[in-house]
Amino acid sequence: xxxxxxxxxxxxxxxxxxxxxxxxxxxxxxxxxxxxxxxxxxxxxxxxxxxxxxxxxxxxxxxxxxxxxxxxxxxxxxxxxxxxxxxxxxxxxxxxxxxxxxxxxxxxxxxxxxxxxxxxxxxxxxxxxxxxxxxxxxxxxxxxxxxxxxxxxxxxxxxxxxxxxxxxxxxxxxxxxxxxxxxxxxxxxxxxxxxxxxxxxxxxxxxxxxxxxxxxxxxxxxxxxxxxxxxxxxxxxxxxxxxxxxxxxxxxxxxxxxxx
Numbered sequence: 001x002x003x004x005x006x007x008x009x010x011x012x013x014x015x016x017x018x019x020x021x022x023x024x025x026x027x028x029x030x031x032x033x034x035x036x037x038x039x040x041x042x043x044x045x046x047x048x049x050x051x052x053x054x055x056x057x058x059x060x061x062x063x064x065x066x067x068x069x070x071x072x073x074x075x076x077x078x079x080x081x082x083x084x085x086x087x088x089x090x091x092x093x094x095x096x097x098x099x100x101x102x103x104x105x106x107x108x109x110x111x112x113x114x115x116x117x118x119x120x121x122x123x124x125x126x127x128x129x130x131x132x133x134x135x136x137x138x139x140x141x142x143x144x145x146x147x148x149x150x151x152x153x154x155x156x157x158x159x160x161x162x163x164x165x166x167x168x169x170x171x172x173x174x175x176x177x178x179x180x181x182x183x184x185x186x187x188x189x190x191x192x193x194x195x196x197x198x199x200x201x202x203x204x205x206x207x208x209x210x211x212x213x214x215x216x217x218x219x220x221x222x223x224x225x226x227x228x229x230x231x232x233x234x235x236x237x238x239x240x241x242x243x244x245x246x247x248x249x250x251x252x253x254x255x256x257x258x259x260x
Contacts, residue, residue, distance in 0.1 A: 076259035077116050079211055084109040085253030087130035092148060092179075092223075094243040099141060101240055103132035103148055108251050114158065122158035124171070127151070128251070134181070144184040150249075151178040152219070154197060166204040173197045177221045179247075186233070193247075194222045206256075213255045221247040 087108035093101035110128030117123075134146040156173025173196065180190040199217030206212050223242035233239040 076209065079114040079116070079257045079259045081112045081114070081211075081213060081255040081257030082110075083112060083128075083213070083215070083253045083255030085215075085251060087132070088250040088252075089130075089132045090248050091243045092247050093134075093181075093240040095136070095138075095141070095240050099136055099138045100243060101143070102135050102137065104135070106130055106132045108253065110152075112255065112257075114257075116158075119163055120160045122160065122169075124154075124156045124158055124173070126154045126156065126173075126175075128154075128253075130249075130251075134183070146181070146183040149180040149182070151180070152176075152195065153178075154195070156197065160203075166202055168200070168202045171197070171199040171201065171215075171217065177219075177247075179221070179223075191224075193224060196220055209259045211257050211259055213257070214253075215255065216250070216252045218250050219248070221249070223247050 085108055087106050089103035089105055091100045092103050095101070108128050108130040110126060112124055112126040114122050114124045129149065129151050131147055131149045134143055134148050136143055152175065154173040154175030156171045156175075158169045158171050160167050160169040175195050175197070177193050177195040178190055179193060181188045197217045197219040199215060201213055201215035203211055203213045223245055225242045225245040
């Protein structure tokens with residue numbers, strides 16, 4: 001059975017196989033090969049243009065990523081500080097007869113690690129220790145060489161102003177205070193207490209990687225105060241508990257650190 005002849009071609013005319021890579025619909029007419037060539041070239045040109053655009057976009061994105069990574073390293077977003085200063089205490093304990101135990105002002109010292117992911121916000125992990133002498137108001141019941149040590153661990157947010165040679169900031173933090181009384185001839189134990197703090201400060205550049213800071217903070221410690229609850233009893237049988245439900249203290253420190 002013979003195939004039907006195509007319009008414009010005889011049965012003996014072989015099919016045009018010059019452009020065998022084209023698999024689309026066949027154009028009619030004696031110049032069908034020219035039409036197929038035109039369509040094929042247009043298709044290949046479109047593919048090349050798309051490929052070039054895609055490659056260019058990927059190149060730009062890669063360049064931006066590399067630039068951002070270099071910028072993060074160059075910015076030195078971490079800083080480590082050693083610090084020390086004054087610690088200002090208040091009454092921590094009281095006796096059954098209202099005899100207060102006073103804590104003396106003393107020195108404090110510690111370290112702070114700061115992470116600055118943004119120009120105006122940072123996160124700070126800090127540790128500080130202060131040791132105060134403890135005395136009573138009643139001379140008939142001396143405590144001897146008594147003292148109270150406070151170890152303070154805080155996680156704070158730093159909210160900074162505009163960056164410059166000196167940058168001011170506000171700090172808000174939460175943490176814990178470990179209260180450790182020490183009284184001669186008396187068995188005592190350390191107590192972990194919830195704490196919070198608020199403060200202000202300033203950081204200032206001292207070199208390419210060297211940073212100084214001055215900081216003042218006001219701290220509250222939840223003593224978990226309860227009626228008829230005592231922290232310790234002295235050798236005379238007088239027992240002492242926390243003076244109030246919140247123990248307040250303040251500190252002013254200076255620090256020196258380096259950025260990395």
